[in-house]
Amino acid sequence: MNKILVIDDDLAINELIKVNLELCGYDVVQAFDGVKGFALCKQEFPSLIILDVMMPDVDGFTVAQRIRKNEETKNIPILMLTALSQINDKVNGFNIGVDDYLVKPFEMEELQVRVRALLKRTHQIPESASTRELQTIGNITLLPEVYSVKIGDKQAKLTPIEFDIFNLLFQNHGNMVSSAKLLKDIWGYSPDDDIETIRVHIRHLRSKIDKISDGKKYIETIYGGGYKLNI
Numbered sequence: 001m002n003k004i005l006v007i008d009d010d011l012a013i014n015e016l017i018k019v020n021l022e023l024c025g026y027d028v029v030q031a032f033d034g035v036k037g038f039a040l041c042k043q044e045f046p047s048l049i050i051l052d053v054m055m056p057d058v059d060g061f062t063v064a065q066r067i068r069k070n071e072e073t074k075n076i077p078i079l080m081l082t083a084l085s086q087i088n089d090k091v092n093g094f095n096i097g098v099d100d101y102l103v104k105p106f107e108m109e110e111l112q113v114r115v116r117a118l119l120k121r122t123h124q125i126p127e128s129a130s131t132r133e134l135q136t137i138g139n140i141t142l143l144p145e146v147y148s149v150k151i152g153d154k155q156a157k158l159t160p161i162e163f164d165i166f167n168l169l170f171q172n173h174g175n176m177v178s179s180a181k182l183l184k185d186i187w188g189y190s191p192d193d194d195i196e197t198i199r200v201h202i203r204h205l206r207s208k209i210d211k212i213s214d215g216k217k218y219i220e221t222i223y224g225g226g227y228k229l230n231i
Contacts, residue, residue, distance in 0.1 A: 002026050003029060006028060006030050007032075007036075007060070026115075034059065037051070046076060047076075048078075048115060049076055049077070053093075061093065064080070079099065079114055080093045081106070091196060094197065100117075102114055113188065114188075135170070139231075142163075147159070161186065161201055168181075174231070176226045177228065202227060217230075218230055
């Protein structure tokens with residue numbers, strides 16, 4: 001059973017999330033402040049963390065940073081839940097390493113969809129990893145078991161999301177992959193107003209690939225459309 005840690009100082013919202021997720025078959029652990037939340041994260045090692053931002057003493061951004069800096073918890077997916085709706089707030093969360101971002105007020109059905117998509121993506125071995133075989137096209141090799149990309153003799157370690165994005169571009173190399181397809185295939189949904197999600201993760205991915213590319217720009221932005229991997 002997947003264990004989900006909910007960190008939110010609003011008792012009513014925290015309890016509402018707990019009840020609804022338990023109805024879906026999840027084991028839910030609750031924390032009502034950032035300090036207790038981070039402590040429970042290290043103690044319980046949940047499959048997913050739902051994290052509020054605006055909490056007293058220690059805010060959600062700080063908690064997310066601590067989770068990502070801790071070797072034992074750094075790979076736990078985080079769904080940030082907040083009333084902050086500005087693009088800069090989303091960018092700040094994604095830059096820290098948050099996996100998804102849901103703005104309050106929200107529909108419980110949407111939260112459940114996001115939770116299912118995150119759990120499916122982060123706990124499913126990529127198809128290329130199931131055979132334990134490397135994939136190579138040109139001078140690029142995917143190393144799915146360690147979420148890495150190798151270009152020539154240089155290697156870059158990616159986050160699971162970055163690897164999934166690169167893998168999708170890799171499988172469609174030479175052709176544009178639309179932002180809508182990236183959102184649907186990687187996150188499991190395709191909201192019209194969440195293109196910034198793609199831009200932030202592509203920027204992080206591109207910076208890692210550029211460091212091992214010997215000057216070649218492999219990831220091309222097709223303005224108004226999507227992205228393409230040139231090999």
